[in-house]
Amino acid sequence: MSSESDSDLIFKALAHRRRREILDLLKEAPRTTGMLCETFPDMDRCTVMLHLKVLEEAGLVIAQKEGRERWNHLNSLPIKQIHDRWISAYAGHALSILDRLRSDLEG
């Protein structure tokens, strides 16, 4: 992560569950702003655009204009950098095993 100010933007962006839901959708596939508005009929277009702006400023969404449409793509590099900041390569492997154990026990 390049600086703590970047981290502030990233965690502020992730702190809102609506923005996390938008990222969940973009993980599946890029979507236009119009498509996102249709998925969240309880939010008006301005609110969706504001959420996208916060995500874009944090570098979590990259927007690409195609004619009159704006395609929003998930950029997961900042998420990887959160992971790498607190999880070493070795610990990552041990955690995968623990996490699988936990879900086996819960399921």
Add this chain to the structure above:
Amino acid sequence: MSSESDSDLIFKALAHRRRREILDLLKEAPRTTGMLCETFPDMDRCTVMLHLKVLEEAGLVIAQKEGRERWNHLNSLPIKQIHDRWISAYAGHALSILDRLRSDLEG
């Protein structure tokens, strides 16, 4: 991640740079609350304890009492779950290559 309320706690905890600094230290090794207070002489003991409480409620720190001391351990499982939510196994590999390329270009 078990629920969006858990995620709210986790991102709220990570949103403060002092708490991220505490996690950076705990990544190296577990530390007592007293040790953390010594590392951050500009914060009083109450402030350090409040930050630890927020981290503990988010499941990012696990505390263990030993006599009169409280040892604080990093629990990186929630960090791994953030990663897994938005990065698939395949994308993780591609991102590692991209991230290495980016740091090579910057360095």
